[in-house]
Amino acid sequence: GQNIDQPTEMTATEGAIVQINCTYQTSGFNGLFWYQQHAGEAPTFLSYNVLDGLEEKGRFSSFLSRSKGYSYLLLKELQMKDSASYLCAVMDSNYQLIWGAGTKLIIKP
Amino acid sequence: EADIYQTPRYLVIGTGKKITLECSQTMGHDKMYWYQQDPGMELHLIHYSYGVNSTEKGDLSSESTVSRIRTEHFPLTLESARPSHTSQYLCASSGGQFHTDTQYFGPGTRLTVL
Numbered sequence: 001g002q003n004i005d006q007p008t009e010m011t012a013t014e015g016a017i018v019q020i021n022c023t024y025q026t027s028g029f030n031g032l033f034w035y036q037q038h039a040g041e042a043p044t045f046l047s048y049n050v051l052d053g054l055e056e057k058g059r060f061s062s063f064l065s066r067s068k069g070y071s072y073l074l075l076k077e078l079q080m081k082d083s084a085s086y087l088c089a090v091m092d093s094n095y096q097l098i099w100g101a102g103t104k105l106i107i108k109p
Numbered sequence: 110e111a112d113i114y115q116t117p118r119y120l121v122i123g124t125g126k127k128i129t130l131e132c133s134q135t136m137g138h139d140k141m142y143w144y145q146q147d148p149g150m151e152l153h154l155i156h157y158s159y160g161v162n163s164t165e166k167g168d169l170s171s172e173s174t175v176s177r178i179r180t181e182h183f184p185l186t187l188e189s190a191r192p193s194h195t196s197q198y199l200c201a202s203s204g205g206q207f208h209t210d211t212q213y214f215g216p217g218t219r220l221t222v223l
Binding site for chain 1: 168
């Protein structure tokens with residue numbers, strides 16, 4: 001079966017750095033997406049990785065290792081508004097997105 | 110401003126009723142999707158469309174149907190609502206020539222079936 005694993009919840013301090021991990025087992029791989037979802041709202045796109053390595057976009061960076069079936073999202077200089085769920089999704093061989101349950105990130109002052 | 114819209118945002122309805130959830134996008138995207146999401150859980154694909162008159166079932170068809178008569182419009186219909194249909198329904202669209210293009214989401218419809 002297809003499976004995406006990410007921690008259920010993480011807590012970090014305002015101004016700090018946090019890394020959210022995602023491991024996956026899917027039938028085929030056509031890229032990995034990270035989305036941010038605030039409570040009661042729709043997911044918003046953060047990043048897309050299809051090749052190994054680190055992609056940096058402002059305070060957010062995303063890393064992919066296809067051989068390990070592993071990705072992480074790195075958030076720097078945390079702000080209170082970063083409190084949200086972070087969803088990892090992998091596009092499989094049928095170009096369907098397989099979603100993780102999300103990691104709820106709690107930021108404390 | 111190009112966007113994706115869903116109506117209603119909230120709906121409370123009795124068992125057995127027929128309901129249609131509306132989704133429209135003004136981005137000219139060919140591909141559109143319906144997902145179901147329970148709190149703290151992953152998104153599940155219900156239906157998708159790669160263009161006008163093209164619709165496919167996802168892993169969770171959920172006893173619902175869709176139509177794609179116009180590019181911008183992709184309504185989802187539940188013929189007979191049940192309490193198990195209580196959930197958040199998210200519509201998304203993607204453009205470009207690749208299936209890997211980013212999906213953009215509407216605000217969602219939160220459905221409660223009594």
